[in-house]
Amino acid sequence: MDQSSILDLDVAALADKLRARELSPLEVTEAYLDRIAATEPRINAYITVTGERAREAARQAEAEIAAGRWRGPFHGVPVGLKDLCYTNGILTTGGSKVLANFVPDYDATVWARLREAGAVLLGKLNLHEFACGGTSNNAHFGPVRNPYDPARIPGGSSGGSAAAVAARSNLATIGTDTRGSIRQPAALCGCVGLKPTYGRVSRYGVVVLSYTLDHIGPITRTVRDAALMLNVIAGHDPNDASSSRVPVPDYTRFLGTDLKGVRIAVMRDLADWYEPDIERSFDESLKLLASLGAALEEVSIPSFKLGVQVSGLVARPEMLDYHQDWLLARPQDYSDNVRPLIEGAMVIPAVSYIRAQRARALMIAESCRVLEAHDVLVTPMCMTTAPLVGQDFVRSPAGAEVPYLPTFVAFTGPFDCTGQPAISVPSGLSSAGLPIAIQIAGRSFDEARVLRVAEAFERARGPLPPPKL
Amino acid sequence: MAELTPETVMRVAREFFDYPMSPETAAAVAKVADAMLTDARRLSALGLEGVEPPFSYATMVAEAERLRRRDPSIT
Numbered sequence: 138m139d140q141s142s143i144l145d146l147d148v149a150a151l152a153d154k155l156r157a158r159e160l161s162p163l164e165v166t167e168a169y170l171d172r173i174a175a176t177e178p179r180i181n182a183y184i185t186v187t188g189e190r191a192r193e194a195a196r197q198a199e200a201e202i203a204a205g206r207w208r209g210p211f212h213g214v215p216v217g218l219k220d221l222c223y224t225n226g227i228l229t230t231g232g233s234k235v236l237a238n239f240v241p242d243y244d245a246t247v248w249a250r251l252r253e254a255g256a257v258l259l260g261k262l263n264l265h266e267f268a269c270g271g272t273s274n275n276a277h278f279g280p281v282r283n284p285y286d287p288a289r290i291p292g293g294s295s296g297g298s299a300a301a302v303a304a305r306s307n308l309a310t311i312g313t314d315t316r317g318s319i320r321q322p323a324a325l326c327g328c329v330g331l332k333p334t335y336g337r338v339s340r341y342g343v344v345v346l347s348y349t350l351d352h353i354g355p356i357t358r359t360v361r362d363a364a365l366m367l368n369v370i371a372g373h374d375p376n377d378a379s380s381s382r383v384p385v386p387d388y389t390r391f392l393g394t395d396l397k398g399v400r401i402a403v404m405r406d407l408a409d410w411y412e413p414d415i416e417r418s419f420d421e422s423l424k425l426l427a428s429l430g431a432a433l434e435e436v437s438i439p440s441f442k443l444g445v446q447v448s449g450l451v452a453r454p455e456m457l458d459y460h461q462d463w464l465l466a467r468p469q470d471y472s473d474n475v476r477p478l479i480e481g482a483m484v485i486p487a488v489s490y491i492r493a494q495r496a497r498a499l500m501i502a503e504s505c506r507v508l509e510a511h512d513v514l515v516t517p518m519c520m521t522t523a524p525l526v527g528q529d530f531v532r533s534p535a536g537a538e539v540p541y542l543p544t545f546v547a548f549t550g551p552f553d554c555t556g557q558p559a560i561s562v563p564s565g566l567s568s569a570g571l572p573i574a575i576q577i578a579g580r581s582f583d584e585a586r587v588l589r590v591a592e593a594f595e596r597a598r599g600p601l602p603p604p605k606l
Numbered sequence: 607m608a609e610l611t612p613e614t615v616m617r618v619a620r621e622f623f624d625y626p627m628s629p630e631t632a633a634a635v636a637k638v639a640d641a642m643l644t645d646a647r648r649l650s651a652l653g654l655e656g657v658e659p660p661f662s663y664a665t666m667v668a669e670a671e672r673l674r675r676r677d678p679s680i681t
Contacts, residue, residue: 378669446645481638
């Protein structure tokens with residue numbers, strides 16, 4: 138099999154070939170390492186490439202599979218980790234100068250589980266510094282670029298995780314999502330990004346942005362791959378006090394069905410305006426969902442309209458608490474676009490934080506009421522397609538200039554506040570050839586239904602054309 | 607509502623956090639913080655009467671168990 142055909146395989150297809158020994162893990166690893174070398178000068182998705190360790194892990198996987206000890210669908214499969222995830226003996230920078238030389242002596246649970254499943258780590262992925270932003274324009278390690286148009290951002294903060302999957306320099310990656318940092322980069326790069334329910338995936342060993350809003354999840358090429366990855370990383374972890382004991386099903390078991398009888402709540406009032414291509418794509422997506430048998434109904438969740446504000450008021454003080462010692466000792470090691478965000482929390486009254494946490498309870502209550510009568514909620518993912526690198530403001534169709542961050546947190550932030558699972562699935566390309574996506578959210582711990590609807594939609598829509606790199 | 611001044615930011619940072627700030631930095635931080643305070647004021651529109659902060663005792667106990675496992679010197 139030639140290199141390009143190897144890179145075309147998704148996790149599910151690659152796992153079949155590895156298990157049948159039609160491909161060797163080493164052959165696959167070499168194909169991806171070559172691809173990294175070819176794409177990195179343009180994309181900059183990686184902070185650290187772990188080539189030799191990857192080859193060693195691939196050789197071990199090869200020997201185990203040959204001996205009949207197949208560990209499961211990730212055995213010998215290349216993966217990547219956002220560089221917030223601790224990796225024993227491997228540099229973990231958080232995308233920051235503060236941790237520029239930090240080498241942990243233990244693994245984040247999410248990596249420990251993937252490693253146990255036989256996954257091959259290709260490297261640590263670039264991100265917005267300390268996950269504090271949505272562009273991945275990293276002042277210390279350089280900007281990550283969007284494979285569909287390298288002049289544009291890949292989104293963030295998990296920009297490297299999404300860009301690597303889109304550029305085919307990795308197959309499946311881990312991102313983190315506090316106000317949208319898995320789903321928005323996945324949307325801008327034409328990937329699938331799943332933010333599981335809060336507590337579904339352990340946060341242990343992942344650099345904190347916000348204790349009560351951080352979620353860990355997969356960024357993949359397909360919904361099935363996201364389900365396969367969630368199967369590996371989900372589950373209770375005594376090292377994370379917020380980790381849930383709710384049983385973990387086989388998430389792939391619910392895929393491959395139609396949507397007859399599925400009740401979908403549609404929410405489009407989280408924004409005042411959309412780029413025309415986004416609006417068109419969303420309307421087409423709704424028609425497609427209806428054609429698959431789903432019953433659609435427009436709804437509104439009033440408290441969600443303050444999701445940007447509530448998520449910010451929770452995240453910033455928690456961020457200050459985590460960073461305070463570093464900030465006081467080494468303020469110069471934070472970049473000028475991240476430091477003021479942390480410093481700003483110094484003057485926020487405690488009552489604002491508590492009030493924002495109370496608002497989250499109201500948001501959950503209102504959202505649960507809608508999801509009593511519906512199986513999932515569907516929204517657009519963003520108001521715009523990917524802006525240019527360095528562009529912090531976007532322009533509405535009426536000509537108003539607005540800050541970029543709220544134009545996606547308006548959709549993603551509410552589900553970080555409620556902790557409910559939400560997935561970003563590609564819905565098409567804009568007239569400029571940039572990816573567009575929809576968001577599908579569900580009840581807490583009902584990832585299965587979210588994945589089922591997402592996979593049916595993805596199957597009916599067909600894959601996006603890959604970027605021309 | 608009056609805007610947060612750079613002088614206030616500098617004073618709070620110095621007195622509460624022992625964190626010196628230049629006037630230029632304080633001006634940038636004041637903008638960020640002022641936007642957050644405006645956000646905070648908007649929450650009153652939600653009608654949060656009767657909603658308690660959802661801090662979880664179960665999570666606190668789980669964290670305490672984790673700390674005891676990690677550090678046997680905690681009796």
